[in-house]
Amino acid sequence: xxxxxxxxxxxxxxxxxxxxxxxxxxxxxxxxxxxxxxxxxxxxxxxxxxxxxxxxxxxxxxxxxxxxxxxxxxxxxxxxxxxxxxxxxxxxxxxxxxxxxxxxxxxxxxxxxxxxxxxxxxxxxxxxxxxxxxxxxxxxxxxxxxxxxxxxxxxxxxxxxxxxxxxxxxxxxxxxxxxxxxxxxxxxxxxxxxxxxxxxxxxxxxxxxxxxxxxxxxxxxxxxxxxxxxxxxxxxxxxxxxxxxxxxxxxxxx
Numbered sequence: 001x002x003x004x005x006x007x008x009x010x011x012x013x014x015x016x017x018x019x020x021x022x023x024x025x026x027x028x029x030x031x032x033x034x035x036x037x038x039x040x041x042x043x044x045x046x047x048x049x050x051x052x053x054x055x056x057x058x059x060x061x062x063x064x065x066x067x068x069x070x071x072x073x074x075x076x077x078x079x080x081x082x083x084x085x086x087x088x089x090x091x092x093x094x095x096x097x098x099x100x101x102x103x104x105x106x107x108x109x110x111x112x113x114x115x116x117x118x119x120x121x122x123x124x125x126x127x128x129x130x131x132x133x134x135x136x137x138x139x140x141x142x143x144x145x146x147x148x149x150x151x152x153x154x155x156x157x158x159x160x161x162x163x164x165x166x167x168x169x170x171x172x173x174x175x176x177x178x179x180x181x182x183x184x185x186x187x188x189x190x191x192x193x194x195x196x197x198x199x200x201x202x203x204x205x206x207x208x209x210x211x212x213x214x215x216x217x218x219x220x221x222x223x224x225x226x227x228x229x230x231x232x233x234x235x236x237x238x239x240x241x242x243x244x245x246x247x248x249x250x251x252x253x254x
Contacts, residue, residue, distance in 0.1 A: 036220040041227055044220035052209060052221075056228050059205035062118070062190040063183075063236070066125030070182055073126065074133030075175070082141040082167065083159070099131040103189060107196040121193045121205075128189030129182040136178030140171025172251060176244040183236040191229060 018038050025037040032040040045052060077095065081088035103124055111120045144167045152162045194207035206225045213221040 033217060033219050036223050040220040041223045044218070045224040045227070048221055048224070052206070052224060052228060055204060055206040055209040055225065056232065059187070059190050059194065059207065059229070060232060062121045062125055062193075062205065063187045063232075065122045066129055066190060067179075067183055067186040069122065069126045070130035070133055070186060071179065074130045074178070074182075075137055077130075077134050078137035078141060078171075079163065081138050083163075088138075095131055095134055098127060103128060103192050104196055107193050111197040117197060120197050121190055124193035124197075125186045125189035128192070129186040132181045132185060133175065133178040136174040136181075137171055140174030141167050143174075144170045169251065173244075173248060176240075176247060180237060180240040180244060183240045184233050187229070187233050187236060 022037050022039060025035060036044070077091055081091055106127075107120070107124050110123055111117075114120045114123065148166055148170075149162065152166055157165070190205065191207045194205045195211065206229055210222050210225040213219070213225065
């Protein structure tokens with residue numbers, strides 16, 4: 001199977017599923033308020049695109065802000081853990097505890113403490129996204145070949161030189177893998193946080209639009225919001241995957 005076929009296969013499958021979906025609902029005459037067809041969903045988006053696009057911008061703003069924060073925090077903690085076994089022993093258990101704690105249970109507490117919707121949403125999304133960057137980067141730093149570390153020491157390299165010129169470049173593939181996963185996790189965290197604390201203003205992201213549509217029983221609009229979230233997740237994952245390929249290709253050429 002060539003690359004073109006592999007790239008077109010997901011689109012072909014998607015078109016087949018959409019065709020079966022549309023045809024099945026047309027044959028059964030299922031009302032849109034029970035299960036909307038793809039045409040109903042597209043029409044709902046066209047009718048309310050201003051509101052839905054505003055919600056999308058809000059959600060993506062939270063997502064990318066959280067991803068940036070998760071990257072800084074995750075890399076910083078990974079470097080600290082690599083630099084000191086004591087710091088690793090101190091940081092890692094708490095990072096795991098934060099990761100496994102259900103977001104829906106702590107989001108209200110975070111909102112009460114911060115009392116600012118946007119910062120609360122970013123904080124919640126960061127909590128969801130940072131661990132994969134931390135764990136992948138830490139694994140990459142720990143996998144630096146000992147013989148190369150000895151070679152740097154032999155030539156009198158400082159710890160900072162060893163970190164910046166050897167360990168971090170060696171950990172780059174792991175970091176980029178973690179970043180790609182964290183991008184989608186940040187989106188998930190933003191959406192979950194919006195369900196819990198989004199209540200108007202700039203906090204009214206797509207999740208809040210979805211909740212409002214469900215209250216008003218505008219089912220096609222609910223699916224339109226879900227469609228935008230799904231497409232956004234795919235684009236984020238694909239874009240970060242492309243960034244990974246470009247950076248690794250540049251590193252290999254260097």
